[in-house]
Amino acid sequence: MEALTRGMWTGLSVQEKEKLLYGMIALCPAGMEYIGLRTFERFGQRTETGLFLHAGREFVFVPGDRVTLGWNQWQDGMNEETSADLSETVSEYGVEDVDSFLTSQMSPVREAAIAPMLVECQIQSLGxxxxxxxxxxxxxxxxxxxxxxxxxxxxxxxxxxxxxxxxxxxxxxxxxxxxNEELTLEALLEEQAEAGFGLLTEDEWEYLYGGGCRTLFPWGDSFDYTMKLKHFGRLEGLTEIVGESVETNPPLVEEDDMPYHLELPNFFGLQFAGDPYKVELTMDSSGEVLPKGGDGGEMICGGMGPLIGYLPAAAVYYRNSNANELDWEDWMDSMYYRRVIRLTDLT
Structure with missing residues (x-):
């Protein structure tokens, strides 16, 4: 098991990694195939890992780790562009203390032990x-x-x-x-457990999205205004970005064939929705649903512009404080999930 933690995994040879990866198949549902080693690199993090295939769906091995999750302070601090944008946007809603506002939007700082696991690369729609x-x-x-x-x-x-x-x-x-209006959370959990899969916890999701980073976004503390974002288009070169409404305005820059940056595979080889209208299903330790990676479009619909509108989709530790006000049926239309296989029994 120790070899499957991130620190030890990085130091293994190709042969040692492949031996362990082939051994994982015995712990998986029938039909899981090992495809081979792949390397993923993004946001300053790099992982050489194994790619698997099950019933046409790709999975990757993600090594475990002990990490600090949550957010309550800057690591590097915002650059001038991000700071000015953030202050101007939130001030329109009566917010004076930017740091307190951001902290209120994030999960609390905590230590977490993440088990090694096979993780489905792409999300699936729940509803x-x-x-x-x-x-x-x-x-x-x-x-x-x-x-x-x-x-x-x-x-x-x-x-x-x-x-x-x-x-x-x-x-x-x-x-x-x-x-899929008939689906219940209980039925989903039972169905996946019988098939040999689990669903993510909030701790696992934050680790998979940020890799344990201590910055606001997986790439740093400042927003990236060169990105192409769904609902906005390409941001690069914009001089006026605050207060644009995605419901009443066309994309800020004409669409092209460039993919949306937040939908690209990350350093673990995982793809996320990158869309604040969509949320990914996770659960806390008591089994309560915690939607991650979006807020159902609450902030973007309010005309808050790319930075605040995309905070739920881009900030690693964003937690929707209003999530418990909605029922399961309210989330299903915009909710997605991914399956995992925790490798805690590997010897």
């Missing part, structure tokens, strides 16, 4: 599941049929009927999803 045309017709009848026909003859990229069905153009085909 929306793939459906055939026949299944969608059976559930929504003539309404679905009419919208599908209209969509096929339009130039729309996507269409959503709230908590009913989604249509997405994929080349010549149309991807159909239906809302």
């Amino acid at each position: 929306w599941i793939e459906a055939t045309e026949e299944e969608a017709l059976a559930g929504h009848g003539s309404e679905f049929a009419a919208e599908l026909e209209k969509f096929k003859h339009s130039d729309q990229k996507g269409l959503e009927q709230y908590q009913a069905f989604r249509l997405e153009r994929q080349g010549e085909k149309v991807r159909i999803q239906r809302y």
